[in-house]
Amino acid sequence: MINTFAKFTFRSLAKHKVYAGINLVGLAVGMAGAIVLFQLVKYHLSVDSYHAHADRTYRVVVDLHLEDGSVEQERGSAYVLHETLKKEFSYVRDAAYLARKELTIRVDHQGTSRKFLKKEHLAFTNPDFFKIFDYKWISGSASAMGAPNQVVVTERYARKYFGNDNAMGKVIRANSRENLVIAGIVADYPDQTDFKQDIFVSLPTLKKIVPEYGYEDWGWIDGGRETFVTLRSPEDKAAFEAQMPAFAKKYYGADGKVFHYHLQDLPDVHFNIAYGGKIKYNTIIVLATVGILLILIACFNFINLSTAQAFKRSKEVGVRKVLGVSQAQVFWLFIQETAVLTFTAGAISLVLAWLFAPMLSQWLGLNVRIDILRDPQLLDFCAALLLFVVTLAGVYPAFVISRFNPVKAMKGLLKENNRSFFSVRKGLVVTQFSISFVLIAVSTLIILQSEFLKNKDLGMDKDLILHLNLPETETSKLTALRNELSALPEVTDLSFFRSAPSVQTSGGGTIKFENRDWEKFVARSRAADDHFVKTYGLKLVAGRVPVHSDTLSELLINRKMVRALGLKSPEAALDRRLHVGDAGKTGTIVGVLSDFNNGDLYTGIEPTIVFADQSRYRWAGVKLNHVNASTINRIGAVWQKQFPENVFEYSFYDEEIAKFYQREELATRLTTTFALLSVCLSCLGLFGLAIFAIEQRTKEIGVRKVLGASVAGITAMLSMDFLKLVLVAIVIASPVAWYFMHRWLQDFAYRIDIHWGIFAWAGFLAAGIALLTVGFQSVRAALVNPVKSLKSE
Structure with missing residues (x-):
C-alpha cells in the first residue's frame, strides 16, 4: 500500500509540475527566512543565559530623579558601591566592579616589541567577577585579581601575544607605566555574551593607572564602570530594592531622594536600550513575528493552489473512490504529497539559509551559523517547522479533496459549487498582501527616518574632521x-x-x-x-x-x-x-x-x-x-x-556619528529584505492562481476574442479580479501599518511625519507588482489564437 501511495504521489507531482514547482519554491523561501530569523532570535534570547547563577545575577543601576521632574537612567555606579553592598547586605553573595578603559599594551617577546591599543576588549575587575560569571580556567585562579599589577587573559590573547609559549608569569606593559603579570588564562568566551573582554586587569591596578578618579566619591558615576551582584536567592531581589531608599539616604544625605537604585535582571542588560542594551526586546518579537508571517504566506500559497487544483483533480478522486479507495485513504494520499513537497522544500531551505547566513553575520556583527548537525535546538526547530507546515498547508486541502462526492466528481458537477472554496482563497490572498503591505510601508518609513537622521543639521560641522586620541x-x-x-x-x-x-x-x-x-x-x-x-x-x-x-x-x-x-x-x-x-x-x-x-x-x-x-x-x-x-x-x-x-589610531568624525544609527541601518536592511521576501512569496502564489484562473476561462477568452474583444480588454478583465483583492488588502492593512510606524517613531526626539505618500508608495508597489504578476499571464492568454482556445475543451 505504501509503495502504491508513493507511486501515486510522485506521478501526481510530475503531472502538475508548474504547481508543484511554485509550492516548492514558496515553501523553501518561506522556511529559509524562518530558519534564519530563528537563529537570530535564539542568539539574542540566549545571551549570557549560560552562566550558572544567571537567574540571580543583576546589574545595579540608578535612576536620577531630578527636581525638574526628569529622570536620567544610569547603568554606571560609584566605585565604592560594590564593596559597600557586600558589607551591608547579607543576601549579596558576590559583588563585582567592571571598569572599562582604553589602554596601550606593549608586549616584549622573543626579541620583538609590539604595541596594541585595547578598547572594548579590556576591563578592570575584582575576584568576585569570576564567581558571578562562568569562565573556564586553563591556568591560575581568580584570587590573583585581588592584588595590584595582575592580569588574566583569554586563550586567544595568550596565543596572540606569546604564540605557543606558556603565557603564565609573562609580563605585559600598560600605558608605558605599569608592568602587568599574567596570573591566569581562561578559555575564550562564547558568542552568546555581552562581556567580550579578553584582558582582565586586577582592580587595585586601576588606582595606579587612573589616580585622579573619585574612588570614594558616591556621586562619581561613570557609564563605563558598572556593578554586578549575585544574590543568595532570586527571592531576595524585592527585599534588596525595598532597602535602597534608606541606603541612598545614608550615603547621599538630603540628595538621597535623587538616587533611586534598583536591580536590573541579567537578560535585561542585553535588551534595555535605556541602560546601554544592544537590541530592544520588541525588536526580537517583531523578528519572530516576521518569521511566522513568512511561513504563513508560504502555507497560504500552498492552500490556495491546492484547493484551486482540487477541481481539476475531481475526476481523479471520483475514480479512486469508485474503485474502493476510502475517504481516509484519499486524505492521507494528499497529506503524503504535501509531506514530500515540504520535506524537499525543507532541505532546500537549509541550503538557502546557509548561503544567506554569512551576509546576515556581516550585517549584524554576529556569527550566525546554520549547522543542523551540531545545533540540537535548530534541529528541533526544523522538525517542528516541517510538522507545522505539513499540518497547516496540507490538512485543509486534503480534507476538501477527500470529501468530494464521487458521482458529482465523475460528472464534473463540483465546479458549480466551488464558491465557498473560492471565498477562502480570496481571504488568504487578501491576508498575504495585507502582510506584505505592512512590511513595505514600515520598511519605507525606516529608510526615510534613517536618511533623515543622516542628513539632519546637527548645528555643527562634521565633515573632514580627524579624531586622534591623546595618551x-x-x-x-x-x-x-x-x-x-x-x-x-x-x-x-x-x-x-x-x-x-x-x-x-x-x-x-x-x-x-x-x-x-x-x-x-x-x-x-x-x-x-x-x-x-x-x-x-x-x-x-x-x-x-x-x-x-x-x-x-x-x-x-x-x-x-x-x-x-x-x-x-x-x-x-x-x-x-x-x-x-x-x-x-x-x-x-x-x-x-x-x-x-x-x-x-x-x-x-x-x-x-x-x-x-x-x-x-x-x-x-x-x-x-x-x-x-x-x-x-x-x-x-x-x-x-x-x-x-603608544599606538596611533584615528577615526573620522562623520563615521563616528554614522555609527550611532547602526540599529536603524540594520532595521532598514532586515525589514527591506523580508518585505521583499513576503512580496515575492505573495506574488508567487498569485502567479499560480492566475495560471489556474486563466486555464479555467480559456474557452471564455476564445469566445470574447471571436466577438471582437481586444487584447487590452481581456487583460484588464483577467487582472481586475486579483487587483481588487490587493486593493482590499491595502485598505485593511493601512491602519495596522500606521500603528506600527507610529510606535517605532516614538524612540526619536527628531522624526519624520507619517504622511500619505508612504501609504501611496507602499500601495503602488504592492499593487504594481501584483498587476505585473497577473498581467503577464493575462497578456499571454489574450494573445492565444481563439481557434486554439475554443478547441481546448
Missing part, C-alpha cells in the same frame, strides 16, 4: 603637537577636548547661576580649548570665544541653557557668573552658542557648557581641507613623535 595631556606635548600639525598644509585648525559634540558619552551635573540656589536641571559639560568652536563650526549668537586657558575661567553656554535659566536673551547671560558642579569651579559666561546636539538624535538638545580643562582632554580634533593616504601618514608621524610608546 597624555602634558602642556609641552600638546603645544608641540599643535604646532607641528598646524604646519601641515592640509590642516586648517585643531582642538583638544574631552569629547566631541554629538557623541553618546558626555559629563554633566548641576549648576549655580550667580547667587541663585542649585538649578533643578542637569547641564552637560564639554571640556574643550579655545579652538573648539572654530574646528567644529559651532555658531556664536552672542559674545566671544574664551581666551586660551588650561583650566576653567571663562565659559560658553548654548541657547538651551539661556532658556533653562529663564533669561530673556543670549546677551543677558554675558558676563554673568556660573558655578559648574561637576568641575567644582566658577567661571564667567563670555559667549552663547547656537544649539547643537550633545548626543544622538534619540534625545533632544540639552543645556550645555563649554569650558577649558586641560587635565580632562582625551582627544584632538584635526580639521582638514582635504584628505588622502599621505595626509594620514604625515599626521601619524607627527603624533607618533610626541607619543612614541
